Amino acid sequence: MSKEAPDFSGIKAAAARLAGVAAATPLLENAELNDLAGGRVLLKCETLQHRASFKFRGAYNKIAQLSAEERRRGVLAWSSGNHAQGVAAAGKLLGAPTVIVMPKDAPAIKVERVAADGAEIVRYDRRLEDREAIGRRIAADRGLSIAPPYDDPDIIEGQGTLAMEAVAQARAVDAAFDAFIVPCGGGGMSAGCALALEALSPATQMWIAEPEHYDESWASIAAGKKIRADISRPTLCDAIATPTPGDLPFAVMRRLVRGGASVSDGDVKGAIAFAFRYLKLVVEPGGAAALAAVLSGKIETKGKTVGVVLSGGNIDGALFAEILASHG
Amino acid sequence: MSKEAPDFSGIKAAAARLAGVAAATPLLENAELNDLAGGRVLLKCETLQHRASFKFRGAYNKIAQLSAEERRRGVLAWSSGNHAQGVAAAGKLLGAPTVIVMPKDAPAIKVERVAADGAEIVRYDRRLEDREAIGRRIAADRGLSIAPPYDDPDIIEGQGTLAMEAVAQARAVDAAFDAFIVPCGGGGMSAGCALALEALSPATQMWIAEPEHYDESWASIAAGKKIRADISRPTLCDAIATPTPGDLPFAVMRRLVRGGASVSDGDVKGAIAFAFRYLKLVVEPGGAAALAAVLSGKIETKGKTVGVVLSGGNIDGALFAEILASHG
Secondary structure: OOHHHHHHHHHHHHHHHHHOOOOOEEEEOOHHHHHHHHHHEEEEEEHOOOHHHHHHHHHHHHHHHOOOOHHHHHHEEEEOOOOHHHHHHHHHHHOOEEEEEOOOOOOOHHHHHHHOOEEEEEEEEOOOOOHHHHHHHHHHHHOEEEEOOOOOOHHHHHHHHHHHHHHHHHHOOOOOOOOOEOOOOHHHHHHHHHHHHHHHHOEEEEEEEEEEOOOOHHHHHHOOOOOOOOOOOOOOOOOOOOOOOHHHHHHHHHHHHHEEEEEEEEHHHHHHHHHHHHOEEEOOOHHHHHHHHOOOOOOOOOEEEEEEEEEEEOOOOOHHHHHHHHHO | OOOOOOOOOHHHHHHHHHOOOOOOOEEEEEHHHHHHHEEEEEEEEHHHHHHEEOOOHHHHHHHHHOOOOHHHHHHEEEOOOOHHHHHHHHHHHHOOOOOEEOOOOOOOOHHHHHHHOOOOEEEEEOOOOOHHHHHHHHHHHHHHHOOOOOOOOOHHHHHHHHHHHHHHHHHHOOOOOOOEEEOOOOOOHHHHHHHHHHHOOOOOOOEEEEEEOOOOOHHHHHHHOOOOOOOOOOOOHHHHOOOOOOOHHHHHHHHHHHEEEEEHHHHHHHHHHHHHHHHHOOOOOOOHHHOOOOOOOOOOOOOEEEEEEEOOOOHHHHEEEEHHHHHO
């Protein structure tokens, strides 16, 4: 709950905390993808992280820094699903009971995994209710610590460890990122990765990929002030359909992010089908946004070495099957 | 075409040939899978190899040892699809034209990828015609070298590199395999892995997993002589539906394989759905046989550290969708 800004020393401390706890996810390369991109694409596969998204990193880094007494009382989070799973899994490992505020339309696969980790789930209507208000009220009533999804230095620093890892893994295959592209919702991972790259690979251009209608982070960076998306618009990318970037992420992103791309539901479906067919990886819509930006040509990759984060893989079977049928 | 037996020094030479050419596929671990197995399961993900199966290893190791003149004339292979893709991809890299004899009922995804690598494809009827006879006749007529799918020391040694890699990767996470389980068709990978493990990890028990009705390798080992399967029976596992083990693989397997398990189509579908849901990996039926043996409890894993090879990921979207619908 500290209010100081995230920084690289915090990312290094987070990496030490996560060593042997988080999965060191592979950095994969695929010939067909390189051919299409006309360059070298290195995929940081957070789909293969615990609970199939990068969110475990930040959640564990947050909860591990609570006092024993705070952990005993418990941790609350609001989330469309991936942060929820990360918090529930990290809480279970660290002995902290967890309460998760989740939208009623969250994918079933995400709700079930949170429940399986023993979290208490509170549902709300994403279009009518304010999840943060609901969460803060319950946390105050019950003395719970809050693990926010992105607007928190510990969370941002935890997510940044994935870029730190990726830079070392790229070096091991004689590569250096000209650009690093991440799916962006509230900006926690984007900010953490940007800070890690600033320190470890300053020549790398940091890019964010957002869903159409929810591209408020890049719009905010361009405008120099926070802009809100109209959250009544539908999107497949539940994981990153945020109304506006967090304050802490925005402060980092406006300084360090060099470009943004908006991807349509069609772009994202194409990327999911490509990942099935050629990469043999299961990627969820929000998790495929950066790959979709590359495959749709919205970010120039010709002759470049590009890091692309596949940030999550929690997609219901029915939707996956539908995408294979329409984009197979 | 040499007739000597495969051995560990050949596997080491193959590993040197493949360094920087084949993918060093990740060895992954998953909490849900460990919980179900009651032990530690380390997944060697050859689904993430070039053309999504281990077959590239043996094919490249074979073609790289041909003379320049032999490579110029070209290489022929018969295969239900994965070996075909490995040979076509390795031939393309090494400048050798390729001719592939493939069954008419091979999965479309496999046929298309072979064609995309520029191979000439000859189709045959798997139930009525002898692919090996067709292949040998064409090879003789046109002066082509043959890259057999498994009954060849160079092929076996190439496949064995995956176990060599896996032992080193396991050590890096403080693990040693009590058992190592591989999907088994003609026995090329099984034999190569058994030889690598004999040299590098002699305490590891080598197991093979085969499809119901096509479990002739374990039956042959148990009987001490080669037994033929009735190939008229249907199976989902096209990649490993072989009538009998190869001579060279059988000689190695009867000495080194300690156990065998038969998995049903239902077991395999369950494993594919599990890999989708928890591992976020796309695995094809034959490639999932070893995982299916673990998940169905046909191989005891309690308290053990077990290596499991996911050997291929080339499955058509329609079949994958059908499996998600019935086992989701």
